Amino acid sequence: MQIATPVLALFRVCIYAFLLAPIVVVVLASFNAGNFLTFPPQGLSLRWFWTFLQNDVFLDAIAYSAILAAASTAVSLVIGTMAALYFVRHAGREAETVRVGVLLPLILPEILTAIALLFFFYEIGIGTEHKIALFTGHVLMTLPFVFLNVTTSLQGRDDSVELAARTLGASRYTAFRRITLPLIAPGLATGAVFAFIISFDTFGVSFILKGTGSAPLPIQLYDYLRFNFTPEAAAVSTVSILLTLVLVTAADLLFGRKA
Amino acid sequence: MTEVSLRALQKLYGKTLALKGISLDVAHGEFVSLLGPSGCGKSTTLKCIAGFEEVSDGRICFDNKDISRKLPEDRDIGMVFQSYALFPHMTVAQNLAFGLEMRRLSKSVIAERVAKAMEMVQLTPYADRFPKALSGGQQQRVALARALVIEPAILLLDEPLANLDAKLRNEMRGFIRDLQKRVGITTIYVTHDQDEAMTMSDRVVVMFDGEIAQAATPEEVYDRPASERVARFVGNANILELPVMAVRDRAAGGFDLTLPGGTPLHLAAPAPWANGALRVMARPEQISLTDPGFGQLGGRVAKRYFSGGHVEYTIDTDCGPLLVLGPTTQAVHEGDAVGLTFDASRLWPMAPESGAKP
Structure with a gap:
């Protein structure tokens, strides 16, 4: 069935509007000169960005989120790549079990993963101490994204290149480092960006597992908005959106064409 | 070494x-x-x-x-x-x-x-x-x-x-x-x-x-x-099952076989297991076409495929359909009656497949 082009175009505009409007509203609201988080903004100003930059609570939260995201991304890259290599090179029930296991946090509601981890860590007597539970949660949340991206970049590949390297005298490790790793680098980069952003943004897992002390940015924002309603929250969001955009663009410029 | x-x-x-x-x-x-x-x-x-x-x-x-x-x-x-x-x-x-x-x-x-x-x-x-x-x-x-x-x-x-x-x-x-x-x-x-x-x-x-x-x-x-x-597997093969009329030397080779119609065919290859009848292989290029009434076996052209360098024929005979490779210069058409001549020196007996009677 053929859909008329103008109708299709209108549909497309609607979808983009639906997706982008909230972001546009938040960004515009952050330049608000007024005292309350309103839209349309009451005059333009950068005062709330200035306020935010002097607010140690938010700066700490951003730093904390960035470190947490970087650490969980690093761990996810290693585990996710290993799982992807296993899945692509093996067939049958074992490989399928690995795939479902790794993707489970993506399939289950985030809150279930979080509650399950909470029970588990209290059961083994660690609870939410030392951020171990929070970190584990973030690794689980980011793992599927590394796994899916690396799997995709492996699947189109010719398996025999690594074997060819072996016949030429490369050990298993050297063959991986010199041949497979460069070939899956675009998938690793995309997976890393996704993982970082997911960890940076995720709420449910952080909310339930964060424990006492400093909290990731989304939690800090939520706490702030419960008692305050200033455009500072929008300013924080704008900065966070900007960080995400920079990351995605950088990854796309570096690897986009190869991936 | x-x-x-x-x-x-x-x-x-x-x-x-x-x-x-x-x-x-x-x-x-x-x-x-x-x-x-x-x-x-x-x-x-x-x-x-x-x-x-x-x-x-x-x-x-x-x-x-x-x-x-x-x-x-x-x-x-x-x-x-x-x-x-x-x-x-x-x-x-x-x-x-x-x-x-x-x-x-x-x-x-x-x-x-x-x-x-x-x-x-x-x-x-x-x-x-x-x-x-x-x-x-x-x-x-x-x-x-x-x-x-x-x-x-x-x-x-x-x-x-x-x-x-x-x-x-x-x-x-x-x-x-x-x-x-x-x-x-x-x-x-x-x-x-x-x-x-x-x-x-x-x-x-x-x-x-x-x-x-x-x-x-x-x-x-x-x-x-x-x-x-x-x-x-290694090429086209015609397999003919022919009765053995006389055995001259099983090991060194030498059998007198009969084609349908009674024409004798001499097999020079050894076949220690030969017993009453022999299955022999003739490659398509080891059979040549002659005029009807001549040759060792009569047949009729069922199919003819021209393939550039040579012509492939399927000939219906009393031994079943046989694949024959002929030169392009020969004027033989589908439906024609033909005679077939075997290159007896290159006929090769087939060992019975395992499980078959010896």
Whole structure:
């Protein structure tokens, strides 16, 4: 069935509007000169960005989120790549079990993963101490994204290149480092960006597992908005959106064409 | 001197025995093809030799040294893959240099040997190209050069021509064969294409169901196949079941057979199992067409296919339909009655298939 082009175009505009409007509203609201988080903004100003930059609570939260995201991304890259290599090179029930296991946090509601981890860590007597539970949660949340991206970049590949390297005298490790790793680098980069952003943004897992002390940015924002309603929250969001955009663009410029 | 020696090689996948005891000796500098349909174990055999698959039982020796448990990188082999398996992120020169770098040779030695190898496969102008910028034939030559530049003890080729078009495939056959003879390297070549195996090899190893059915020169495999299955796999075969009238010498050969219609046919080949009747093989080009009423057997042309160099006929006879190859100069048409003459000196008796009565 053929859909008329103008109708299709209108549909497309609607979808983009639906997706982008909230972001546009938040960004515009952050330049608000007024005292309350309103839209349309009451005059333009950068005062709330200035306020935010002097607010140690938010700066700490951003730093904390960035470190947490970087650490969980690093761990996810290693585990996710290993799982992807296993899945692509093996067939049958074992490989399928690995795939479902790794993707489970993506399939289950985030809150279930979080509650399950909470029970588990209290059961083994660690609870939410030392951020171990929070970190584990973030690794689980980011793992599927590394796994899916690396799997995709492996699947189109010719398996025999690594074997060819072996016949030429490369050990298993050297063959991986010199041949497979460069070939899956675009998938690793995309997976890393996704993982970082997911960890940076995720709420449910952080909310339930964060424990006492400093909290990731989304939690800090939520706490702030419960008692305050200033455009500072929008300013924080704008900065966070900007960080995400920079990351995605950088990854796309570096690897986009190869991936 | 035996370069490669397979001793009762067995490979078990789960509960299925993919290799049921393969024993084979490949002489120094010999070109041996493993030929068979898919699933016959030829690729598994090659993978075991390369070290990609562990053997379940038996031994693989290079120069009388057991290498069955060695890792692929320690076996000193060069291998060409069906997909070529070139490193896509490296240039042609870097692809060739890889194996030499693994051997920790000096930069100058590597450059020299890479240059020489590129000359050998006529790819010098393409040194800085990436594989995807090359044609299939060129990629094939890079793969060959990459396998040979490390000067391995054994060259393994896994259906290297399967992805090329027919014309290029013919060119590459000659190219690989000439190169192999020039370098003098012991070569094991896996293919399912009987023409390829015949034209290139010193010896053809026909495999079925994880076993060697026959290992012999191309001429012998074609003219004196060990079984009906081999006969049919390496070419077209007419099988005629004929009663034995007189036995002159079972072992040395000499049987008088009768064709339908009573014409005698002498079989010169030995057939120790001959008993009442013999199944004999006649290749299509070993039967010639004559005028009706002449020849040893009468028939009628059922089908005629012109194929450029010759004409393929299917002739209906009292022995069933026979495939005959004739010259294009003969004016024979579908529906014509013809006479058939057999080249008796090349008739070959078929051993009874296992399970059949002796």
